[in-house]
Structure formats: structure tokens, C-alpha cells
Amino acid sequence: MSELHKLTANQLKQEYKNGKTTPQGAMQALLERIEKIEPKVKAFAHLPERCLAKRCQAPLTQKIDRFEVPGTFLHGIPVAIKDNICVKDELTTCASKILEGFRPPYDATVIEKLRNAGAILFGKTNMDEFAFGSSCENSCYYPTRNPWDTARIPGGSSGGSAAAVAADEVTMALGSDTGGSIRQPASLCGVVGLKPTYGRVSRYGLIAFASSLDQIGPITKDVSDAALLMNVIAGHDERDTTSADVAVPDYIKSLTKNVKGLKIGIPKEYFIKGIDPEVKSAIEIAVKVLTDLGAICKEVSLPSTEYAVSVYYIIATAEASSNLARFDGVRYGYRHQGEASMIDMVANTRGDGFGAEAKRRIILGTFALSSGYYDAYYLKAQKVRTLIKRDFDEAFKKFDCIITPTSPTAAFKIGEKTSDPLSMYLSDIFTISANLAGIPAMSVPCGFTKDNLPIGMQILSKPFDEETIFRTAFTYEQNTQWHTRKPKL
């Protein structure tokens, strides 16, 4: 069997350029790979066959020269799409029963951009329902498995995208991140995941979870691929008023191996009780690699860190409760049958169509906004959010970037945390603050536990400074071998 499925996007591009293979050849390899291992991984909600030939816009066997646009060119590169991103006429269900059968009549902006760059839309990946979760166990379909140990979770909510990339079922993938949903699964699956600055990538067509926190971002096999994908998806969109009118740099140019003099902050509040000693140790070693290469690492304080989870679970659930109110069985999705009155139809549709975690968040969010509680919960949380943002503003006056573990532990077992929602929420503790502050953050592989489970390092920088993250991550990656290891499947 060909090894094409193992290639990164950049490597695949090279193969195309050298005439060694065609997009059709690459797809064939991936489909064979999927056939072989998907039953063990279950990364996809909707498998890629349907995206091929008929719907795919990339001319499959044509010569590629005329599409050459340096740095943005994705011709013939298969990209898997998380199932909460609208792809015209394709099933887009957010892994929820309440959106069963939904085929949006429009493309998300990022999908339009991928099509214009010649990418092949390669299936819709599994996720926690409506992105509510950190384990991919809340999907209405099935839990995705971690390719490194299929008894464990891949992380969430973009667990399907991370697993598919890690298992070589696809070359690259898009995920979404509201509280860590790109970074945490990337960390747990040993791949690269970037949450861009809020407003860097258009949210038009991303089925909203928490509107002030959501971002779409790349999940890839290495840092260079992430830069490639970012070049395509980033940019201002007039259909999204929260998207920033800031020029997109060529992120490929930031892929330099140089961290001399780079000032890295290590927040003391992140190295707390409850962090796995192997994770702690891996981060410390990674930091040392960077200091040996010339970076200057110092401790920094982000004093409001302890409130982050609380702030998040009020603001995110409040916004989610409102965003999910449109699922009422009137215009799309599931409708509960046999009800005579509108009120009963809607109540039953929603009671039937949403999973347990979705209901939990809807109730919590509705409560936080309700009369009598708004000031104590929602308004208070918004004020503390300001404090969290200020912490980072202050820190970035003295530091170029901040490094933390992505997750306090490596992948836990399927079913381990499902009966304790609070402990599940606390596993987001390192990733949440970046969403609250709107800053960019990337997870890169930085080691393995003794059980051969991946560990991820998180790099954060100030708004619109993804370039520093790319530089730091690329330098680190190119001086280590983690990104070359593959799970045994």
C-alpha cells in the first residue's frame, strides 16, 4: 500500500509538483487507510466518499501549475471538516440528533476559501455534540477513539479531526475552539492544533456555540502545514462583523528556526496540584530545549487564572443557551411528531433532540441569564473576564509568548469522567483563558507518557501575533522528533 496517507500537506504538494502522484492517487491512499482503520478510530461522522468526484471542485488529474499561488495553494490537498462547519448540501449535524439530516444551503466562508484554494473537502469529522465537551464522548453517533490507545478518548470537542489527522486518515483538518476544543485534542492525539486570535478567521458558517469565544483553526501533522492552512482560512469577512480587518501575513515566512532572545513567560498559576507529573516534566524539558536554543524563560503571574473555568462556564453556556434556541423543529432538523400544540412540539423536540451535556449547558446558561441572577452570574463573569484579559495584556508587555501545558493530563479512559461533569470541565483549565482573552494559542507535541500517550505544549501570544507562535513552535519542532512518531494502528 502506498505511503501517501502518511504525508504532510507540504510533502504531498511536493509529490504533485514532481509528478510523482496526483490528487486522485492521494485520495485513494487515504480511502484505503480509512477502510482499514476507521472501525477502530471512528473519527468521521460522515465519511468522505460523498465529497469526491461529483462535488469536489479540484480538477483531479489536471496539471497543477496554473493554480500556483505561493504559500496559499492547497490544490488537491484533502482537508477534513469538523461537523459544525457548514458545507453546502452536505450533512452538517454538529453530532446532534436535533440537526439530523440538515444540509445547509450555503458554504461557510472558510469552506469557500478552501474551495478557491483547490482543496478537497474530505468528509465531516466527529465531535462532541455542539462542541460541548472535552472527550468526544458526547457525540450522538459514537465516541471517537484515540489512535494512540483506542480505549482512550481523543480529546474534544474536535476529537474526530485530531484523531483523523493523527491516524493518517486525512492530510489536514479544520476544527473549532471555544475553550480548548482544537488544542486539547491536538495535544492528546500528538498533532498540532492552533486556535487563532478571535476575529482572525471568519465565523460565518460555523454553527455557533459561544459567539464571543469561537474560532475555527487548523489541526495538522506539523507546524508547517498549520501555516499553510492558516494562510488560506485567515482574513477579514464582511459577513462576520466580529472578524478583524487586519492584513493576513504570510505565515509560512514565520517558519524560521530562531528563538534567540525570545522572552518566554511560564505562568506559575498553571503548575498546580492535579497536573500529571509526566506532563509537568515534559513541559519543563521542552522549555529547556528552547532556552538552550537562546530563548529566555522566566516566571510570570496570571493572577486571575483561578477564575477562568468559572467565567467560561457562565459566559459560554449563556451564549450557547441563546445560540441553541433556534433549534425548535420549525425550519430544519429533527421535529418531534404527534404534538397538537406548538409549545409541546418545541419542548419535546428539544427534550428529545439534545443530548445530556447539551441540556446541562442550556439549563446552566439560561439560568445565568435569567431575571434575578443576571448580575450575580453573567455580568460578574464578564467583569472577571476583563481581569483575565488584563493579566495577558500585562504579561505581553514583558514577554513575547507564554508557554504552558495544554492539558493537565494525557488522554484518560473512555467513560472515566462522564459521570462527573465538573471534573470534565476542569480539564479545560489551561486552554480556557486564551478564548476569554481572545489571544492565539497553539498546541504542539512535546513528549509522551510512559504509556506512550502524547503530551502537548501550549504556546500563547498576543492578539494577531500568530507569527511568534509559529516561529517558536517551528523552532521547537525542528529540534525535536515528536512530530515524526506515529501511532500503531
Added chain:
Amino acid sequence: MKYYPIIGLEVHLELNTESKVFCGCSTQFGSAPNSQVCPVCLGLPGSLPVLNKTALTYALKVALALNCEIADFTKFDRKNYFYPDLPKSYQISQYDKPLSKAGWLDIETNGALKRIGITRVHQEEDTGKLLHKEGVAMSLVDFNRSGIPLLEIVSEPDMNSAEEAYEYLTRLKAILEYLDVSDCDMEKGSLRCDANISISTDPKKLGTKAEIKNMNSFKAVRSALEHEITRQTGMLSEGSRIIQETRLWDDNKGITLPMRSKEGAHDYRYFPEPDLVPFIFSSEDIKKVADSLPELPTSRRKRIIEQYSLSEYDASVLTQDKDMADYFEEAVKLYNKPKSVANWLLSDIAAATSSTVGIKQLNLSVGRLVEMLKMIDSGVISGKIAKDVLAGMIDTGKPAAAIVKEKGLEQISDDKVIENAADNVLRENPKAVEDYRSGKATALTFLVGQLMRHTKGKANPAIANKILIKKLGAS
């Protein structure tokens, strides 16, 4: 025990922008159902709103015309509730930082000006339309109207009678028409009104209020409020308590009925709309809009009184309707007798208009009217006959000269003909002649009337008068 009605009005106004408030769908009225929808106004998952700049400008114009303070920072909020015509299950509206507040509008009541406060003017979006099928337990939904820009104009509870409420609406509509931001058509639903009314023994203190809905014209608002005042006053004087509730006006029965609803008071869970960034206005922004405002009814009325020496009343009625006032000023440019023009406009011409046919829809251009007026001046027709000529012009769209010719309405100014007729009249009415000669001036009026009858109204009244007097004095 004196009871004071305390009334506040809430007006919702559809703005006549080309496209909807948060998306590019057309706002055209009367299109095929669900033919003017898109992911945004249909509330499809993943869609996002973007504010229509013209909707914002129109909103500012209205707020400024109503003398409001414009917020220097304004934002949108989500108003969350469930209803099948509300696609996102929240309405994008404005809650605690509306576009404008603390304005006013003067109405005339009992010959004096009364200032009605405007609490706020804010922006929001309209919902879709529900159609109920008869005999079936199903409803149909059309989302063409979903997302049309709305302004909510809330008055202070400063009105104390149904008539004042009527006046307020009339004045408000006049201003809105001058601004040309809406069709202001209650029948089409581009202007809607709900009323809040309570009765109190102290005009400064609010009583328990009832909210009245389903009034489809200004007259209905007045009637509904009159009914409510009677109903509530009756209850209070019997010692009954008024319940705070929503009541619907039944135009056929002429009463209000309580709206039965399973739901208690709504908890709308307002919070700032995260998908729309806030708006900050500079004083230059505001000034630019303020400078672009047309002359508004009150200013125009004052100017017309001064410029054309019209009465307060005449100027007031004329400026109530912008098109009428425009017509007046254009006509006076061609024919410098403002009082005459005004008279015709306010009587026969106004009578020919209706709620559906404005002066622009009448077959009566300014030029044509002026032609006719000149024909009166030159004696071709009498003033009285001119009324028939005008009616004919409006009916057929033909110019005055054609109507006069066709109907043979030319005034008789020939002395000989009138002398003849006068002789006949005097001979036929000896008693009147005697009455006149014994000092009754009214007898002359009678005789002139008879002469007009003889000549089918076409005799020149001034000449008829002169000749009769001469003949009466002769014998």
C-alpha cells in the same frame, strides 16, 4: 372623584430601506412567500447579522426629528423568547443602551401646545408572518418579513385622553412622512401601535395599566382608548380592581377583550449581542445627519404662516401632509395668491383625497389647478362653477378648459343676457322686490340666487348683483 386617563403609546415602524436590517434580502412587500430569505433572516445555524447602514441613518433621523438625545455609545442586545415566527428564537433589539432617549413631540390640544415625552427610539428587527389555517390545527409561516428594520418609538405616559393619543399619532406620522423613512401604512403593517392605559385619581401617578393591542388604524386607537377609559373608570367607581393585563381591541364589537395566554410574564434574558459590535457616534456624525433633515412639519408651518400670511389653522392642516404642503408651495410659485390656493386645497381638493388616494394620486397637477384658478380670475367661470370643473378635472384628468367647453360651463358676463334674466326674476318675485325696497338686504341675496338658478349658475355673480341693484333702485 375625578379620574384621569394616563396613556402611553408604543409605535413600531418598518423602515423603507431597500434591504433588510441584518442581511441583503429585499424588503419588497407582497412577494411570494419565503422568496426573500437567506441564511441570516431564516436563522439558519452558522449565520451572522451585519447592520444596514441606511437603517441606522434613518433611525438617527427619526430620533433627531423627535428631539431625542443620541447615545454616544449604543449596542444591540438579544431578546430571548420562543415563537414560530421568530427564527433565531431571539430578536436582535436594544435594551439598556438604546440609540436615543429623552425626546419630545408637541401636540395641539384645546388650542394649546402640549409636550408629549418620547422615552426612547431604538432599533430592532421584525419577525416573520404566521398564517392560521381555518379548521386545521396547523399554521403556516412566511419569513419574508423576518429581518425588516423596525424602529420602536415609546412615548412617556403623558397623554390624558383618547383624542390626545390620536393627535400624537397624527403628528408623529406627519414627521415620519416628512423624513421619508417609512410608508407609515397601518393597513400594510408598516406602522403598528400598542397602547398602555391606566386610570388614576392623581394625574401625576400611574394606575394599574392595561396594554391594548390589535388596533389597526388611528381611529381604532382612539375608539379603543375611549372604550378602555369608560371600562376602567366604570370598574374603579364600582370599587373593582383593575388587573394588569393585555387586552385585544375588537373593532367589530367595539370592545377590548382580555388576551388569554398560558404564559406568565416573559423573562427575556437580555444580554449584549455578541455577533454585532457596538456603535460609537462622534458629534460630527450626528451633525451630518441633523443637517440632512428636511424642514419638519412644525418649522414648515411657522414659515408658511410667515411667508404666505396664512392662518394658523390653514397652515397646520396643510403641513400635516407633506405632499399637500409641497403642492401648495409649488402652486403659489406659479400663482401668487396663497390664500386662494390654500382654500381650494383645504376644501374641495382635500375632500377628493382619502387614506388610500393622496394628493399625488389625484389627476390634478399643479399646473392644471393654476390654469383653473386663472380662469376664475379672468371671469371665464365663476367660483361656484369652478367646483364642478375641479370635480370634472379630477374625474377625467382633463384640463379645465376642456371640461368647461364640454359641459358648457362658461360664465355669462354679457350684460344683456343678465339684464334679461334680471327682468324675469324681478317680475316673478314681487314680494322679494317689495322686501328689498322696504330695507331687507337678504331679499337681494334671494334674488341673486334666483338669477343664478335662471342662468344655471353661470351668471357672473358680481354683474348679477350690480344689475339687480340697479333695476331694484330704478322703479
Added chain:
Amino acid sequence: MMKFDKTIVEYTAKLARMKLSDKETRELALQLADILKYIEKLNQADTSGVEPTSHVLPIKNVFRQDKVKKSLNIADALKNAPEKEGDFFKVPRIIE
């Protein structure tokens, strides 16, 4: 300190127009009481004089021009409708 119990869950579920079974209501009451207790941490944060953050980026005054853009064709608009009649979405009656 407010007691987050079954009654509050029931009331909130009504606001959210979402039917919950008795079992779900009881479970949610326990789980959310737990979570809310954790969230009480927030009371320790000193937010006097702090403005709330609704938007994390300092963007303001974003509009679009008042130009008509092509709408969805009716078939696409109704494509996902669970029930329709002609060109309308069809829903059960609101029973007042």
C-alpha cells in the same frame, strides 16, 4: 446563597422550552448545584470599577451598504423543513 434545586431546574427548562424527564430534572439539580457551588469562587474576585467585556476586540461601527443581494431560492429555503405546505413552513398551532 441560593438553593439550586429541582424547582429552579423546572422553571429554567420552561424558559428554555425544553422538556426534561423527572430523572433528568433531579440529576441536573444535583450536578448543576455542584457546578454553581464551584462557580461561587467568582465572588472572591474584586471587580469594583471594572467594565464587563462583551467583545474582546475593540472593533466598532461595522455596517453594510443598503443594497439588495440575491436571496435563497424558495426550494433551498424550504429544503430542510420538517413540514411544509406549498411555499410555507408548516407548524402546529399556537394554542392560546
